[in-house]
Amino acid sequence: QLTLxxxxxxxxxxxKSIKGVEDVLEMGAFVPLGEAFDNDIPxxxxxxxGQMLPDSTAxxxxxxxxxxxxxxxxxxxxxxxxxxEMAVDEVIIDQVxxxxxxxxxxxxxxxxxxxxxxxxRIVPKIGLSFSPDYGSVWLPLGDAPISxxxxxxxxxxxxxxxxxxxxxxxxYLPESxxxxxxxxxxxxxxxxxxxLMQRSIAFAIGLLTLIIILFGMYSTVSIETNKRRxxxxxxxxxxxxxxxxxxxxxxxxxxLIVASFMVSAPLIVLIWNKLWMEIPVEHRPNIFWGxxxxxxxxxxxxxxxxxxxxxxxxxxxxxxxxxxx
Numbered sequence: 664q665l666t667l668x669x670x671x672x673x674x675x676x677x678x679k680s681i682k683g684v685e686d687v688l689e690m691g692a693f694v695p696l697g698e699a700f701d702n703d704i705p706x707x708x709x710x711x712x713g714q715m716l717p718d719s720t721a722x723x724x725x726x727x728x729x730x731x732x733x734x735x736x737x738x739x740x741x742x743x744x745x746x747x748e749m750a751v752d753e754v755i756i757d758q759v760x761x762x763x764x765x766x767x768x769x770x771x772x773x774x775x776x777x778x779x780x781x782x783x784r785i786v787p788k789i790g791l792s793f794s795p796d797y798g799s800v801w802l803p804l805g806d807a808p809i810s811x812x813x814x815x816x817x818x819x820x821x822x823x824x825x826x827x828x829x830x831x832x833x834x835y836l837p838e839s840x841x842x843x844x845x846x847x848x849x850x851x852x853x854x855x856x857x858x859l860m861q862r863s864i865a866f867a868i869g870l871l872t873l874i875i876i877l878f879g880m881y882s883t884v885s886i887e888t889n890k891r892r893x894x895x896x897x898x899x900x901x902x903x904x905x906x907x908x909x910x911x912x913x914x915x916x917x918x919l920i921v922a923s924f925m926v927s928a929p930l931i932v933l934i935w936n937k938l939w940m941e942i943p944v945e946h947r948p949n950i951f952w953g954x955x956x957x958x959x960x961x962x963x964x965x966x967x968x969x970x971x972x973x974x975x976x977x978x979x980x981x982x983x984x985x986x987x988x
Contacts, residue, residue, distance in 0.1 A: 670835045675812060677834075681827045683820025688736040688813040711794065714774040716767055724760055725794050726775055728802045736815060749803060753783035759798030761785045773800055813847060873957060877964050884965065888912070888972040909970070916965050920958075928954055 671689075679687050713723040749755075754773055756764075764770050772779040780802070789799040816824040825844055832842055895908055935950045 671812075674831060674835065677831045678812065678814060678828055681816075681824055681831075683816045683824045684814055685817060686736050686739070686815045688815070690811040690813065711797070712775055712800075716770060718767075722760075722763060724756075724773070724798045724800050726800050726802055727789050736813065739815075749783050750781070752778075752780055754780040755784055755786055755789070755801040756782055757789045757799045758785060758787050759795065760800065763798065775800070775802060869953075869957075873960060876961065880961070880965050881968055884916075884968045884972055888969075912969055916969060920962060920965070924954075924958060 675687055675689065678684060710726040710728075711723065712726050713721050716722050754775070756773065760773075772781055774780075780800075786801075789801050814824065814828065828844055829842075832844075836842055891912075895903075895911075898908065898911070931954065932950060
């Protein structure tokens with residue numbers, strides 16, 4: 664903290680010369696340098712903003728600020744879109760915002776905190792955005808003090824590059840001062856500590872709830888099939904086959920499962936996204952597999968129980984069932 668900021672340019676130059684390093688992204692601080700280190704504040708900025716369009720429609724977007732090569736660093740295929748220098752009054756927008764502005768050909772600027780910026784160009788995606796549905800605007804940091812450096816390297820040289828970077832740092836930092844090189848994934852996970860704990864709690868509660876639901880379903884199916892034994896017997900006397908009996912009960916449970924998931928799935932996704940809203944979308948766990956596993960477990964369990972119960976009833980002699988009743 665006391666030594667490295669004074670040698671930023673030398674450190675970056677040496678890192679760029681390491682074999683296997685493809686690009687280096689210099690990130691600027693938005694708080695005093697010491698606080699940025701102490702509090703592990705991310706060295707890029709995400710700010711939700713908006714402006715009024717000519718028809719009084721609100722255009723909401725996310726302002727993402729970083730080093731001059733932010734977009735090309737995160738998305739190398741877009742490097743050619745940043746081939747020329749940008750003026751201080753220019754920004755880059757993503758395709759989401761460009762699509763929203765198609766109905767407003769006269770709108771050629773983006774307002775950020777009272778300052779109008781010209782739209783320099785459009786890129787398919789701007790990295791590190793939290794709200795992709797809004798669309799993102801990239802605003803270069805300019806002369807903001809460097810608080811961190813991200814290095815992209817060829818995976819083949821990953822271990823060697825990390826070792827070389829550590830050696831570079833140690834040229835300016837005594838061995839007595841602890842220092843750790845983190846990956847972007849580790850940094851995201853560190854910031855996501857609280858949501859990760861919430862996810863574990865939610866998983867435990869969800870698993871317990873699923874078990875309770877399955878036991879409840881088993882009791883419901885057992886009671887329902889036993890109550891309707893006479894109805895099943897009468898239908899068999901009238902010529903109903905086992906297939907007809909399965910269809911009679913199956914369509915009820917299929918309808919219940921479909922209806923319950925149509926109501927619950929959107930609510931679960933909404934709550935999940937709220938839980939992870941502080942984490943960039945591309946680093947959030949995919950809830951699809953959780954929903955798919957829950958649906959499969961419930962359908963499989965109910966299908967198995969209904970099949971066994973109905974198979975037992977369907978094989979009973981109708982005359983004995985009616986006589987017992």
